[in-house]
Amino acid sequence: MATSDSTVPAPPPLSFERHPSTYQHWKLTFDGPIATLGMDVQEDAGLSPGYKLKLNSYDLGVDIELADAINRIRFEHPEVRTVVVTSLRERIFCAGANIFMLRGATHSWKVNFCKFTNETRLGMEDASRYSGIKFLAALNGICAGGGYELALACDEIILIDDANSAVSLPETPLLAVLPGTGGLTRVVDKRKVRRDLADFFGTIAEGVKGKRAVEWRLVDAVVPASRFKETVAKRAAELAATSDRPATGPGITLNPLNATITDEGYTYSSVSVTFDRAKRAATMTVRGPMAPVEATPDAILAAGDQFWPLRVFREIDDAILRLRVNERELGTIVLKSEGDPALVLEADQILLDHAAHWLVREVIHFIKRTLKRLDLSARSFFAVIEPGNAFAGTLFELVLAADRSYMLDDPDQPNTIQLSGMNAVLCMSNGLSRLDARFYGTPNQVAEVLDHDGPSDASEALEAGLVTFAPDEIDWDDEVRMAVEGRASMSPDALTGMEANLRFVGPETMETKIFGRLTAWQNWIFQRPNAVGPKGALTSYGTSDRAEFDFGRT
């Protein structure tokens, strides 16, 4: 079917792996407990040709480097307690997402771009909340749109006080879209800017500067140029003093994943993904540890990125990101596992025993964030639980994250699953564990399944509500096949909307508001002629044409 998406040539397969030695847009420097992320976007180094990344504007490539840098600070630099986010350019902090990139992008590219940048910014807040890494936005120049949204993700914002530098969200007046990377939500929900002031702010392209920016809570301080560097350094040190991170390293090194990426699938050390393009499905198989994992903090440090819980979730994370952007037609992901569940449970116990150690803490939160990425992926996930599976504890989270699960019930082939304490620890974006979300109506069931000792076979798992269906060996093949084929026959858009509503039962947080309310509205606007039609504002921006609107309100 012809849509605007299919008329644009697909970009080449995108990799999400980066290394500071080859960053093009950021300079990451360290000074004891203070790291500085200096933005210096190379105009001609966009991911695609056709636009120039002027004025520190960004595309997905810039953000992939940012995400890499933050992740490396967490794992490779345990001594870092404050990250100063600033610009290496004069008079400009960041002009936000590149408009010409957005204009040329397909709908799905826009959606995935916003999703990833949202995850990166929420990852900064996650590091602040759980890892003792505070972020200080040092706005040494104009800070517009996505640039201000990046600042909003920081713990504090200091704006230079000159005649020029303002913070702004000009998306609505200039482009007829939303500040969609959390901006609207964070302004009122995080920084608690009064809604009527936020309304005014969100409609003026020039933004707000100076004293008014502080009074309206848009920034925490404005400082003259003469005292800017000194004030930033002082505040960075004060923030660092509040951290519980270790005083010194060493950290571990995040080495390349060295995956084999082909047109048939992805192969990692503990994860493999095989495509079935005819069925528009992929099977992701996760392997448990081959031997007991390292059991002490020192041994875990020595193992570094080869520590199985970290290794396997880095691989899952990379696979999800690649699938999202590079394999849009593979709509259903079948989740399988294999290995020794006892070794997974041992690993879980080690994580729980040493959760206070900085590295183990990082591993746990990395696992949590990877699983959140899965929850937020616009793909259907079906867990298929077969004999030889390793769906225990942390790996069972994959089953709980899935939209449905199928477990073979065959008395001739032992097939079990098992929970661990980790299933109470790993929270979704809404703040609930996946067990709490699953048994939202019957919280006593959460305690029951966590109290259950030992493995559960298919009929026990079904009875306990831990799996959706448990077909016997006669029905198994047909039922799983029909589920996957049935899913593939439905509209991907309707499935995405349905899944986004059913996955997040119960409370909402700022995080779920960003992905639910804000993103859903933004995606709607990204389809509206007033933004993306031939005379829409995003289409007309920077041309000699003036946008023409259909002024009918919905």
Next chain:
Amino acid sequence: MATSDSTVPAPPPLSFERHPSTYQHWKLTFDGPIATLGMDVQEDAGLSPGYKLKLNSYDLGVDIELADAINRIRFEHPEVRTVVVTSLRERIFCAGANIFMLRGATHSWKVNFCKFTNETRLGMEDASRYSGIKFLAALNGICAGGGYELALACDEIILIDDANSAVSLPETPLLAVLPGTGGLTRVVDKRKVRRDLADFFGTIAEGVKGKRAVEWRLVDAVVPASRFKETVAKRAAELAATSDRPATGPGITLNPLNATITDEGYTYSSVSVTFDRAKRAATMTVRGPMAPVEATPDAILAAGDQFWPLRVFREIDDAILRLRVNERELGTIVLKSEGDPALVLEADQILLDHAAHWLVREVIHFIKRTLKRLDLSARSFFAVIEPGNAFAGTLFELVLAADRSYMLDDPDQPNTIQLSGMNAVLCMSNGLSRLDARFYGTPNQVAEVLDHDGPSDASEALEAGLVTFAPDEIDWDDEVRMAVEGRASMSPDALTGMEANLRFVGPETMETKIFGRLTAWQNWIFQRPNAVGPKGALTSYGTSDRAEFDFGRT
């Protein structure tokens, strides 16, 4: 600008006033504390030609009658404690929203249709929670899509147990859209159906019946035909026994509003709306009471629908509904008031003093619901506060609900506003009072402004954060004019998205999830070619064409 919306002739101006004597689709009957709403949709009595309302399927006209009936039960029948919602047809309860109506509808009509039906269903839950009116869905036949969503809005659901009758949400598999009238949200959040079971349920067109429907919590009971009526009657009586409504009437009569509706505006007894089509704006002026309002329950009962607080908010409600559907290009609503604020504050005190009386309770909740409708309207609201205004207490909620407010600060012209205890009582969809939402970051300010004795002039109101801007007489005209003109120049879609995000700071409830997460996704899907394109599922349904999908996931 040419869009799909502008190619369809506008429907005639729609009225939202109805009376049971002329209902076409519902039969409302009374038996002591039990009212029965029997659905019997007249196939040929749709709001527009071009579709037949077969199988008790509905369009907006059917839902306007339903909303009217529920409102009349609240005000005219205080003795009613249980409402049985059922069908007067054999073997069919309700087939949901009419698909051929949806197919032929413009995007904005779909959006407004869903919004109104959502408000109606949430109004049922409001009546249950606050007014002691319980709703019992007696599903005497097939219950599909919006039919099941209507049942979900009831307190309990009884399904007939025959070979035929099932509950279903076939929107995703059949039409490539969502069950968008709260269905997905209520299944998991209200009825607490497990998310994987809900996922399965939401993908099978045939639905679920019998014992499984109970086990999965989709219904509360299934009952054979032989015992159906008796069981419904028994359960209706049990629900009625829990109510705190009065044992007998009389209620009051909701008479026609007798508004003058012209192409220049609307004139009611206490509300007038004037259009400025060139500015794409309307001014709504609300007048305070002309004399002290009735002060005792008996006097209020005698005054009936002429009791000023009820009268003025019935008029505001009607005006908002008309503007939404009939005046799509009037994007900005300027809110003004006039009258004696002392009389408004007196009325507020009477409402608070007698809040436990059934009729006063109904009036307060009606005011609350009307203000929620304003919050949920896709229009910009600017409050303009001038000398002679009556923005006190309950009427000041209009200022708090506005996206911004402008208050003239002219020492030569006294101009004040004032709060009352009602400003702590009237909650938004998110459960916060508008003051709590306004001062989300500084809750102590809520107590401060409520404690403030007497009126506040413009500079005091500005200082207290109760108004956005307070221009002096030199700037006033220009500043207000430029605000209205500036708003009119922006994309209505971006404004709608921005407002929907800024208005609902803080916590989310099932109600805000329905309007935020669910509706925003549904509106996105209502724009997607897979649903509404030439080969989309909604377009192809019921024709010889098969839907063809772009299978790319976003």
